[in-house]
Amino acid sequence: MAGAAPIYLDYQATTPLAPEAYAAMQPWLGGPDSAGSxxxxxxxxxxxxxAAATVELARSQIDALMPQGGRVIFTSGATEAINLAxxxxxxxxxxxxxxxxxxxxxxxxxxxxxxxxxxxFEVMLLPVHPDGLVDLDAARSAITGETALLAAMLVNNEIGVIQPVDVLADMAQSVGARFLCDAVQGYGRVTLPHAxxxxxITAHKIHGPKGIGALWVRDGMEIEPxxxxxxxEQGLRSGTLSPALCAGFGAAARLAAxxxxxxxxxxxxxxxxxIALFEGWQVNGSLGQRxxxxxxxQRDGLDVARLISEVRGVAFSAGSACASGSGRPSHVLTALGLSSAQVRSSIRLGFGRYTTIDEIERAAHLIGDAANRQTG
Structure with a gap:
């Protein structure tokens, strides 16, 4: 008999599919008795x-969590949405x-x-303070009349820090530049920048299916496909949409609201x-603005690669799943001023709607015991 599934604490990589999203998708998966769905x-x-009506219902459910005065364009995920933007x-x-x-x-x-x-193009990367928050003085100096676009993440995927995106949006627009917000980790959870x-955004970070995302575009914005x-897709994204994926995304957005x-x-x-259970560990990034x-x-002396291998009863990570296997140290933690050794001794725990207190407690026990064996 197969063993129990690990405790899942990797919500920043992806979230479990909500039963409501799965149910919304089922009629559109095209089985033999699907009556043309x-x-x-x-x-x-x-x-x-x-089928088009299902797509448009999903679009309206997703748009309900967005600022007013824009439109939702479906994409294959957030990466495509960001590139399109x-x-x-x-x-x-x-x-x-x-x-x-x-x-x-x-x-x-x-x-x-x-x-x-x-x-x-001229690209300027704004530095952050040790707490992970952007240096606003550097932003004021960089955002000038020559700036075409400012892009900033609402919630950082590695450290969870919430950037002052409203302030950044105002800076950009005061000089006639456009502002793009990567809200993948914040959509449905954190207030979006109305400016x-x-x-x-993407579906699978809010308990929807993988393979579908969206770009919200303010009315009057000119974009080329x-x-x-x-x-x-409104002349901006060619390709046949999946009603099933759209329906799952829409249901997940409705549930998040x-x-x-x-x-x-x-x-x-x-x-x-x-935080109480991981007493003695250092939190990377701002704890208040998060x-x-x-x-x-982070815990000094820890080998996180070994820790993840040893603690098989918990699914957690050392950082972004997108960079796993690259061999490069986290650029996010490095930007905070952490040394290479500190970066290698940092873990990311992500949890949400379907995580229980009991799971947090058991996971902390398993991770803590393994860490103690390493560090003594």
Whole structure:
């Protein structure tokens, strides 16, 4: 008989699929008794129109958590949404060629900007303070009339720090630049910046399915498509949409709105218990300006790669799943001023709606015992 599943504490990498999202997807998975629910939502016949109605309902459910005055464009995920936002917005912002972002951004933003730097754009990476919050004085100096775009993450995926995105949005717009917010870790949990011009999100970080995300674009924004073809998604994203994935995303967004207060109280309780149990560990990043479902902890002398291998009863990480196996130390923790040894002795614990206090307690016991065996 197979053993019990590990305690899952990697919510920043992905979240468990909500039963409600799974139920919303089932009628559109196209089984033999699906009564035509496998139809193409871009077809004009009755079956296609029914599928299209499901897509539009999902769009409205996702948009309900966004600022007013914009539209939701479905993508394959947040990485595509971010690329569409950055690369798609730049042509209309010419001759401005400066892009400003934060050194602790996710690779989807950071690497896209660095690629554009090789194409002749000027890219400025704003430093952060030791608590992970952006240096606003550096931001004021960098954001000038030459700036086309400022991109900043709402909630950092590695350390959970909440950046002052409203302040950054105001800085950008005061000089005529556009502001993109990567809200992947914050959508449905943290207040979004109402002044943002573009917001990138993904379904699987809010208990929806993988393989679908969205870019919210403020009315009046000019964007050029990255993917050319039939122009199915408002002329900005060609390709056939999956009603099943859209339905799952929409259901997850609707549930996030309905359970926002309950989820927030539960996650705060989990955070408080975890901090008490990991007494003596150092929290990386601001504890006050932080999403409580993310704890990045450091203990001197720890070999985290060995720790993860030994503690098989808990699924946790050393940082971003997107960078796993790269061999590079975390650029986020390095930006905070941590040494290479400190970076290698840091773990990330992510928890949320379906995590229990009992799981936090058992996980802390397993991780703590293994850490004690290493450090003595």
């Amino acid at each position: 496998w139809a193409n939502p871009h077809s004009s016949h009755s079956m296609g129109r029914k 950055i690369r798609g917005a730049l042509p209309a912002l010419a001759p401005r060629r400066r892009i400003v972002t934060v050194t602790t951004e996710h690779a989807a933003v950071r690497d896209t900007c660095l690629w554009l730097e090789r194409q002749g 943002a011009d573009m917001i990138a 990255l993917i050319h073809g039939g122009g199915q 309905a359970l926002a207060d309950v989820d927030a109280a539960h996650v705060a309780q989990l955070r408080d218990r975890a 999403y409580p479902g993310n704890l990045n902890l």
